[in-house]
Amino acid sequence: MTTTPTVGSPIDANVRYEGFDTLYVGGMWRSGGAGQYTDDLDPWTGHSITPIARATVRDVQEALETARDAQRDWAKTSPGLRAQVMRTAGDILTARKQEFIDWSVREVGSTVGKATVEWEVARGEVYEAASMSYHVTGQILPSDIPGKENRVYRAPLGVIAVISPWNFPLNLTTRSVAPAIALGNSVVLKPSEESPVTGGLFLAKVFEEAGVPAGVLQVVTHAREDAGAVGDAITTSPIPRFISFTGSTNVGRGITRKAGIKRMALELGGNAPIVVLADADLDQAVDGAAFSAFHHQGQICMSGNRLIVEAPIFDRFVDRFVEKVRSLPVGNPADPSxxxxxxxxxxxxxxxxxxxxRARQSGAKHILGGEPTGPSGLLLPPQIIVGDNETPTAAEEVFGPVITIIRAEDEADALRIANATDYGLSSAVFTGDLDRGVVFAQQIEAGMTHVNDASPEGEAHVAFGGEKDSGLGRFGGQWVLEEFTTVHWISVQRTPRHYFG
Incomplete structure (x- = not known):
């Protein structure tokens, strides 16, 4: 018999979550099987902010089996109940905004501004997921066979494995976990060892409080040295029907080799071009490029890695850009400024x-820089390189506060340079002619291009994903709905069919 879950409601947000030194398996908060822990370090101070439980392969197997069993009942619940759980989770995130921001600043070195944006986007993803349970539709299709009716039913997949990164952990976890659960799936989540709280355990507390039944969401945490074993135990298991992974291209390739025949969505590395055409508003382009390159220290897969500027405005743009970047406040992420x-x-x-x-050794000009400072020695001031597309900081994804500026002779040259990469996640183009910008954008080999806006953009209802070595599949809106469900063709022969003679 199926038990109807009880939808929760927000408690006093002044009572903060605790107990992040445990795994969340089968609705229980408990230590890992080996009873071992690792430290979750604050990148600003270098100090431990909480011990984190280390999962074993046996813990992972238990989580997968429990998720499989729990999903069968969860899939039978009404769309209204699942929608209400998501709305309640969104309300809880609203109430716990400052609590999340505080954790994000301490755990991943987020500035207050970045943590606030991440909270806003993640909350939007939860509310967007609340509508998805009502958008699962089937079809009745015609047949050439007399008396036959073709029905196509859409149903949840089963267990979804989510492996999430550390840079925007709440956002990049929620965009898979929330729709997967809203659509009737269960989830086994492995957050990064760099962000086990903001990328997993905090969200588990939110969904538990919202009334998600035991077993529908499992969170297994680990130390760096356990990452391979824990990840492999998830991806090679036959239980997950789908793998949602956000991380490096190299790890993504490994998952595709090990996972076997499974559906997956992979958001991998990026090398975003920010193209500034000669007719662009320089002030707008400078601000957009600076934000693209240095928001969250450039530690975003969509960060501007290459700044491609048309020759007629190159010198003027570089002067203004350096002036702007020099003015960006660098320091303690807890300081709102x-x-x-x-x-x-x-x-x-x-x-x-x-x-x-290596960029300097290649002959590129290092026109703005500075040495690492701060209590932990991890505070790197913004770095600007002037080079070409072969300069190491342009040819490779830096994932740090670095931008390489490249001169393009004309629009065609700018497009050639933008596409001369194995990656194709996000991109941007600045121009005074919006129609010209759209035509240019359509020729960029990427999953996302923004005209007169920064490259790190994302909205819960829009298709998000990359081309080439930047991944496969799409997150967001109807696209993630299709990823996390499957279709079943059932035909009904209403009149007797004559098979012979």
Whole structure:
């Protein structure tokens, strides 16, 4: 017999969530099977903010099996109940806005502004998901066979595995978890070891409070050294019907090799071009390019990695751009005036510095820079390189506060440079002629292009995803609805059919 879940309601938001040193499996908050923990570090101070439980492969298997069993009952619930759970979760996120911002600042070095934007987008995704349970439609199709009726039913897939990153963890987790659950699936979530709270455990608390039944959402956390084993246990298991992964292209390739025959949506690396044509409003282009390159320290898959400027305005643009970037406040992410905070960890910083050094060695000009500072040594000031498309900071995704400016001879050259990459996630073009901008945008080999706007954009109801090595599949709106459901053709032969003679 199916038990109808009880929809929760927001509690006093002054009573903050606690107990983030546990896994969330089968509706229980418990330690990992081995009883081991790792530290969740604040990238600004370098200090631990909470111990995090380390899941074992056996914990993962238990989570998958529990999710499979729970999904069968959850799929039988009414669309109205699932919609109400999502609306309640959105209300809880609203009430706990400051609580999330505080965690985001401490756990991933988000500035207050970035954390606020992330909260807004994630909340929007939850409310958008509330409508999805009513948008699951089937079809009745004709047949050439007398007396036959063709029905196509749409149903939830089953268990969805979500592997999420650390840079916009709440947003990039919620965009899969919320619609998957709203559509009648269950979820096993593996957040990044760099953001286990904001990328997983916090959301589990929200959905638990909202009334999501035990087992419908599972969260398994881990240390860096466990990432491969835990990830492989999820992706190679036959239980998940779908894998939603956001992360590097190399890891994404590994998942496609290991996962077997499964459906998946992969949002992978990016190398976003920001194209400034000669007729662009320079002030608008400078601001948009600066935001694209340095929002959240450039640690966004959609960040502007290459700034391609037409020759007639190149020198004027560079002068204004350097002046703008020099003015961006750098420092403690908890200070509301800060725009650029620390990068996530030492490994990431070393990779950024290596690319900068190789760019200089290649002959590129390093026209704005500075050394890492701050209590943890992870605060890197904004860096500007002038080079070409082969400069290491342009040819590779930097994922840090670095932008490479490239001169284009004309519009055709700018388009050639923009497309000369293996990636194709986000992009932008600035021009004084919107129609010209749209024509240009249609020729960029990317999943998303923004005319006269920054490259890091996302809305819950719009198709989000990349081309080429930037991934496959789409998130958002009707596109994610189709990803997280399956169709079943059932034919009904209403009159006897004569098979022989």
């Amino acid at each position: 800060t725009f650029i905070g620390p990068v996530i960890n030492r490994r990431q910083l070393d990779g950024i510095l290596d690319k900068l050094e």
